[in-house]
Amino acid sequence: MTRTIYVAGTGITAFGKFADASLGSLGREAGAAALADAGLTARDVDVVTCGCARSGTQHGRESGVGQYIGWELGIEGVAVYNEKAFCASGAMALNVAHLAITSGGHDVALVLGVEKMSSRKGRGRPLTSDGMVLEGEQGFSPPAYYAMAARRHMAEYETTREQIAAVAVKNRRAAADNPKAQYRDPITLDDVLNSKTIVAPLNLLDCCPTGDGAAAVVLVSEAGAERLGLVPEVRIDASVVGSGFYRKQDRNMTSFALDRATSTKAYEQAGVGPSDIDVAEVHDSFSVAEILHYEDLGFCEPGMGGKLVEAGETAIGGRIPVNTGGGLLNRGHPLGATGVAQIVELCDQLRGRSGSRQVVGASTALAHISGGFHDGDFATSGVTILSRPDAVA
Amino acid sequence: MIEVGIESLGRSVLEPDGSGELRIAASRCPECGDVRFPRREFCVNDGLPNDPVQLAGTGVIYEAVFVGVPPGGFDEPFWAGYIDLDEGVRLFAQIARADGEDAPTHGQRVEMQLREIGVRPVLAPVFVNADGGRHA
Numbered sequence: 001m002t003r004t005i006y007v008a009g010t011g012i013t014a015f016g017k018f019a020d021a022s023l024g025s026l027g028r029e030a031g032a033a034a035l036a037d038a039g040l041t042a043r044d045v046d047v048v049t050c051g052c053a054r055s056g057t058q059h060g061r062e063s064g065v066g067q068y069i070g071w072e073l074g075i076e077g078v079a080v081y082n083e084k085a086f087c088a089s090g091a092m093a094l095n096v097a098h099l100a101i102t103s104g105g106h107d108v109a110l111v112l113g114v115e116k117m118s119s120r121k122g123r124g125r126p127l128t129s130d131g132m133v134l135e136g137e138q139g140f141s142p143p144a145y146y147a148m149a150a151r152r153h154m155a156e157y158e159t160t161r162e163q164i165a166a167v168a169v170k171n172r173r174a175a176a177d178n179p180k181a182q183y184r185d186p187i188t189l190d191d192v193l194n195s196k197t198i199v200a201p202l203n204l205l206d207c208c209p210t211g212d213g214a215a216a217v218v219l220v221s222e223a224g225a226e227r228l229g230l231v232p233e234v235r236i237d238a239s240v241v242g243s244g245f246y247r248k249q250d251r252n253m254t255s256f257a258l259d260r261a262t263s264t265k266a267y268e269q270a271g272v273g274p275s276d277i278d279v280a281e282v283h284d285s286f287s288v289a290e291i292l293h294y295e296d297l298g299f300c301e302p303g304m305g306g307k308l309v310e311a312g313e314t315a316i317g318g319r320i321p322v323n324t325g326g327g328l329l330n331r332g333h334p335l336g337a338t339g340v341a342q343i344v345e346l347c348d349q350l351r352g353r354s355g356s357r358q359v360v361g362a363s364t365a366l367a368h369i370s371g372g373f374h375d376g377d378f379a380t381s382g383v384t385i386l387s388r389p390d391a392v393a
Numbered sequence: 394m395i396e397v398g399i400e401s402l403g404r405s406v407l408e409p410d411g412s413g414e415l416r417i418a419a420s421r422c423p424e425c426g427d428v429r430f431p432r433r434e435f436c437v438n439d440g441l442p443n444d445p446v447q448l449a450g451t452g453v454i455y456e457a458v459f460v461g462v463p464p465g466g467f468d469e470p471f472w473a474g475y476i477d478l479d480e481g482v483r484l485f486a487q488i489a490r491a492d493g494e495d496a497p498t499h500g501q502r503v504e505m506q507l508r509e510i511g512v513r514p515v516l517a518p519v520f521v522n523a524d525g526g527r528h529a
Binding site: 121125126127128132133134135136137138139140141143144147148151152155196197198199200246247249250251253376 | 397398400401402406431437438455456457458459460461462463464465466467471473474475477481482483485486487499510511515517
């Protein structure tokens with residue numbers, strides 16, 4: 001990487017179910033907030049990237065969500081890239097903006113992630129998965145996949161149902177302090193264990209909700225920051241995405257080669273290791289997913305993820321706090337918005353403005369997201385590593 | 394009866410064998426022997442055109458779960474999971490149990506039956522205990 005890239009500003013809407021909101025209004029609110037936070041205007045932006053996974057099936061707008069939001073914001077005459085990568089669409093938009101600036105062709109990128117799902121057909125049922133259409137005809141759904149992974153993890157490592165539920169309780173505790181989160185009322189282990197069974201062993205409170213929301217970040221090159229008089233605090237040290245591995249059919253569902261490959265590349269690019277991470281956002285679409293990802297990200301040894309959360313090591317105040325904004329489970333999971341919302345949360349942490357959920361002294365942060373399924377593996381995953389250089393130095 | 398695969402892939406994943414019985418349609422690389430379901434035209438290992446093959450429909454359960462809240466298109470809860478077929482293919486399918494039969498277990502031998510699933514319904518491979526699902 002030849003150019004240093006910073007996050008100059010962030011913005012996020014409340015996540016939830018908003019009947020009157022549109023992709024345009026949600027994106028505009030987050031985008032305007034990010035530009036204001038950076039001290040910039042629409043005229044300063046020279047490239048827009050936008051992650052939105054289901055605009056076509058849900059809003060009849062297959063193409064051009066980024067153009068639509070740019071139009072709402074008064075951004076004109078710039079390159080706009082629309083990214084559709086399942087749950088990782090926002091992370092992909094960040095990666096493309098990173099590429100665009102790294103290329104030297106752009107200096108100021110507005111990265112948007114947006115989704116509006118509250119009006120979707122089939123409410124109250126699990127979402128289907130675009131990459132698993134044949135399996136979908138036979139009843140496949142993401143909670144079924146993760147329930148199978150949970151059963152494998154429980155069988156191979158003696159992970160307990162309570163350890164899995166502890167992820168949901170921990171992340172709800174964090175969400176209580178996040179005014180943007182969709183679900184904030186405290187829950188207990190018993191609440192999780194006694195909630196309605198979706199796909200055994202996973203219950204309703206083990207599953208992320210659907211909803212509406214948008215998030216945005218402004219990326220700038222070092223040259224762009226100088227020209228605009230910005231002094232950004234957060235640097236992007238790695239932005240890596242990858243696709244799945246499909247040659248091996250008898251894969252072990254407790255670990256994902258894709259996440260191991262993506263995170264290894266990201267650690268190499270950033271020149272850090274798992275033990276350097278002070279705070280992380282990890283894809284907890286389902287409670288058990290967070291446990292699997294701890295292990296693939298190197299936060300603990302294989303099989304130890306359940307014990308890690310049970311011991312409180314991933315709670316705020318623990319060794320490596322994970323999902324301090326509530327995670328997908330509680331902040332909510334408007335698909336395309338999530339990958340950018342993770343960056344918003346980590347930038348707040350690195351800038352010391354997370355209030356009562358602040359991880360004291362956080363200087364290096366990691367975001368991980370999984371996107372969709374294909375042929376029994378994930379379709380994509382993304383890892384971003386951020387730091388606050390003045391704190392690191 | 395609509396066969397599984399027609400809606401999602403534009404073609405059935407079942408096809409009749411020599412005696413007219415419907416089998417799972419798969420592919421096999423003439424070089425490395427990699428067997429794939431659904432059928433793939435080319436082997437990603439060798440770049441060669443694959444040969445069409447039909448699977449015996451026997452294997453073991455890798456993992457199975459009870460889907461209590463089914464996705465759209467299904468009104469009733471069901472068991473489903475990944476089946477490791479004897480030819481080396483892992484596939485997702487529903488699993489049927491006879492009344493009083495225990496829950497599916499890791500490594501349990503199963504065999505394919507063709508059953509109607511879902512609201513529409515579609516004809517799909519459903520796996521039962523390897524004695525034909527009669528045993529309780």
